[in-house]
Amino acid sequence: MAELDTSGGGHKKGPGVKKGKKLSTRVDLTPMVDLGFLLITFFIFTTTVSQPTAMKINLPKDVQKPEEQNKVKASAVLTIMLAKNDQIYYYEGDDPVKMQPANFKGIRDVILDKKRRTDTADFVVVLKPSKNCTYKNTVNILDEMTIDGVKRYALVDNVSPYEADLIKQTEAANGVK
Amino acid sequence: MPKVKLPRKSTTIDMTAMCDVAFLLLSFFILTAKFKPSDALAVVTPSSVQTKIAPERDVVLITIDKDNKVFLSVSDVNKPQKIELIDAINTSKALGLTDAEKANFSNKPSSYIGVPFNKLKSFLDHTPDEIKPDQLTGIPVDSTNNELADWIAAAKTAFAGGKMNLVVKGDNASTYPAFQGVKNAFMKNDEMKFQVVTNPAAVPVGSELYKANMSRKG
Numbered sequence: 001m002a003e004l005d006t007s008g009g010g011h012k013k014g015p016g017v018k019k020g021k022k023l024s025t026r027v028d029l030t031p032m033v034d035l036g037f038l039l040i041t042f043f044i045f046t047t048t049v050s051q052p053t054a055m056k057i058n059l060p061k062d063v064q065k066p067e068e069q070n071k072v073k074a075s076a077v078l079t080i081m082l083a084k085n086d087q088i089y090y091y092e093g094d095d096p097v098k099m100q101p102a103n104f105k106g107i108r109d110v111i112l113d114k115k116r117r118t119d120t121a122d123f124v125v126v127l128k129p130s131k132n133c134t135y136k137n138t139v140n141i142l143d144e145m146t147i148d149g150v151k152r153y154a155l156v157d158n159v160s161p162y163e164a165d166l167i168k169q170t171e172a173a174n175g176v177k
Numbered sequence: 178m179p180k181v182k183l184p185r186k187s188t189t190i191d192m193t194a195m196c197d198v199a200f201l202l203l204s205f206f207i208l209t210a211k212f213k214p215s216d217a218l219a220v221v222t223p224s225s226v227q228t229k230i231a232p233e234r235d236v237v238l239i240t241i242d243k244d245n246k247v248f249l250s251v252s253d254v255n256k257p258q259k260i261e262l263i264d265a266i267n268t269s270k271a272l273g274l275t276d277a278e279k280a281n282f283s284n285k286p287s288s289y290i291g292v293p294f295n296k297l298k299s300f301l302d303h304t305p306d307e308i309k310p311d312q313l314t315g316i317p318v319d320s321t322n323n324e325l326a327d328w329i330a331a332a333k334t335a336f337a338g339g340k341m342n343l344v345v346k347g348d349n350a351s352t353y354p355a356f357q358g359v360k361n362a363f364m365k366n367d368e369m370k371f372q373v374v375t376n377p378a379a380v381p382v383g384s385e386l387y388k389a390n391m392s393r394k395g
Contacts, residue, residue, distance in 0.1 A: 029192040036199030043206035054231035054372040136349035143225040149385035
């Protein structure tokens with residue numbers, strides 16, 4: 001046990017002095033060492049963990065001519081639309097009518113399921129954020145692409161009015177305000 | 178049994194040396210901990226599994242706050258580029274900025290732009306401490322008037338010859354049109370690669386990325 005010996009050294013018996021009781025003041029330093037190491041651990045973790053990370057995004061070149069745009073097989077496409085209140089709607093192929101609702105927890109299974117059923121060379125995910133979805137939704141879905149190992153995905157701006165209407169109808173049917 | 182009493186030695190260890198070492202290590206870590214100056218613009222960024230650290234230098238930072246206001250700033254170490262940037266904007270938009278106003282942007286640390294061009298002169302007249310970000314309208318990024326595209330074009334000339342990291346730091350609550358406007362500003366300037374600041378998060382166990390990381394390490 002740690003000691004700091006602060007007791008007086010050597011008792012001297014003075015003439016006629018009563019032998020006073022000298023209490024030894026030994027300080028145990030073990031808790032001090034524990035505290036020191038706790039503080040060290042705190043500083044190690046806060047300095048290394050606090051660095052923010054960066055997600056790289058590559059935008060495709062904006063081509064106007066339809067023949068230069070990448071051709072995708074309709075059967076190998078999964079379209080994911082982001083709506084308000086963290087809601088997701090997805091459909092496969094060309095047909096927006098068959099869109100299903102999902103949330104961020106369930107979308108991983110949907111993506112992995114579609115990925116398993118499709119050729120790796122053809123599998124494309126088209127992401128369509130809408131006007132009301134939050135930035136957090138957009139970053140989360142892009143992150144989901146990395147987590148699920150989707151090699152080809154596209155972030156598309158134009159939610160067509162047809163699709164927007166369908167979303168409104170689905171929301172009204174499900175009572176989403 | 179032979180009655181040998183083993184001489185009992187004292188088992189007290191002197192901890193003062195251990196204590197000294199602990200506090201020396203602590204001082205080392207305290208001195209090497211860099212405390213970042215708190216940003217004037219409070220932004221809550223989303224988290225992602227990316228492991229690449231966000232760059233600190235040669236950064237043109239576009240901040241989108243929760244009210245969809247867009248702010249632009251340049252990393253403080255790039256002072257010559259800041260001076261060039263404000264000069265380029267001054268000449269291309271004929272704003273008539275005085276040297277003091279230009280210095281207000283290029284010399285002050287953590288300075289940012291958060292107003293359209295017509296308000297820029299009065300914005301730079303005030304020192305950064307007097308203005309709160311809530312009062313500013315942000316740089317316009319809508320499709321009719323995307324002023325951010327002009328700022329990016331000026332930044333490109335300022336950073337010409339060197340590396341420019343375009344970094345977007347958005348708040349979780351901002352909606353997509355603001356990010357879309359920023360994206361369009363980049364595309365207008367043919368800047369197809371940019372980075373998005375996120376908080377680090379662990380890779381979900383059992384996911385594809387997790388398996389790929391494991392097989393790479395093993």
